[in-house]
Amino acid sequence: GIVNRDVAIVTEAMALFVALLLGWFLVPQAAWAWTIAASVAMLFPLLSQLAFVVRNWPRKVNPRDHLRAVTPDLLKTLVQCLLALAVLPHKAWSMADAACRTLMRMFVTRQHLLEWETAAAVESRVANSRWQLLWQMSPLPILAVVLAIALPWPAKFAATPLLLLWIVAPPILWYLSQPLRVEKSECTPAQRTWLREIVSETGAFFEAFVGPADHWLPVDNVQEEGQEKVAHRLSPTNEGLYLLSALIARDF
Numbered sequence: 001g002i003v004n005r006d007v008a009i010v011t012e013a014m015a016l017f018v019a020l021l022l023g024w025f026l027v028p029q030a031a032w033a034w035t036i037a038a039s040v041a042m043l044f045p046l047l048s049q050l051a052f053v054v055r056n057w058p059r060k061v062n063p064r065d066h067l068r069a070v071t072p073d074l075l076k077t078l079v080q081c082l083l084a085l086a087v088l089p090h091k092a093w094s095m096a097d098a099a100c101r102t103l104m105r106m107f108v109t110r111q112h113l114l115e116w117e118t119a120a121a122v123e124s125r126v127a128n129s130r131w132q133l134l135w136q137m138s139p140l141p142i143l144a145v146v147l148a149i150a151l152p153w154p155a156k157f158a159a160t161p162l163l164l165l166w167i168v169a170p171p172i173l174w175y176l177s178q179p180l181r182v183e184k185s186e187c188t189p190a191q192r193t194w195l196r197e198i199v200s201e202t203g204a205f206f207e208a209f210v211g212p213a214d215h216w217l218p219v220d221n222v223q224e225e226g227q228e229k230v231a232h233r234l235s236p237t238n239e240g241l242y243l244l245s246a247l248i249a250r251d252f
Helices: 002-026 028-042 045-053 063-087 088-109 119-128 131-137 138-149 151-175 189-209 236-251
Strands: 222-225 230-231
Touching: 002 028, 002 088, 002 151, 028 063, 028 131, 028 151, 045 063, 063 088, 063 151, 088 138, 119 222, 131 151, 138 151, 189 236
Parallel strands: none
Antiparallel strands: 222 230
C-alpha cells in the first residue's frame, strides 16, 4: 500500500547510488554496464512513456501531427529524468538522512515526531534564499571530483558522463529555480479563431454525449478508434470541464 510505496521511494535513490559506487570500485572492468544500468533505471519513465505512445499510436491521425503533439511531453519527461540523474547523490543523501532521523526519533529519542514543514513554507524559504541552493548542492561537484580521482582507471571513463552531470548540476538547478517572467500578451486574430474552434469542438462533444441517459452528466470517455464505445461512468474531471466549457462558451 502507501507505506510500501513510500519505502520504495526512500530506498530507490540510495540503492541506485550505492550500487553505482560498488560497481565502479569493485568491478571496474564492467563499469560501463553499471553506468548504463543506472541511466536506464532513471530513464524508465521516459521509456515507459515511449512504449505507451508507440502502443497507442492512432491510425487515423497524420503521423507527423501526432508526433508533433507528443514530442513536448516526451521532451519534458526527458528533462525530468536527466535532472533526477543529476541530483541522484543529493537525493540519496537526503533520503538516507530522512530515514535515519525517522528511525532515531521513533525508537530512540521519541522527540520531534510531529516536526514537518508545509509546502508553502518551503516555497517561501526557497524564494527568499535562491543562492542557498548553490550552497546546498555544492557537495555534488566536490563528490564528482573526489570520485574522478579515487576511481580505478577502467571506471573513470565509464563514470565520466555522470560525474560531469553532477559537476554542472548546481548552476543548472539554480538557473531553473529563478522566478519566471510573466509578460502580458493579447491573443492574435489567428489565435482567437483557433480558440473558437476548440471551444466549438468541446461544446459539440458535450452536446453529443451529455443527456438523460447519463442524468445529464458527462461520460468518462469516448473511444474513437475502431468501433465507437462510450464509457457511461461518472467523471469528476469531465464534470469540471463541462462547467468550465459552459462559462468559456458564454464569454466567447
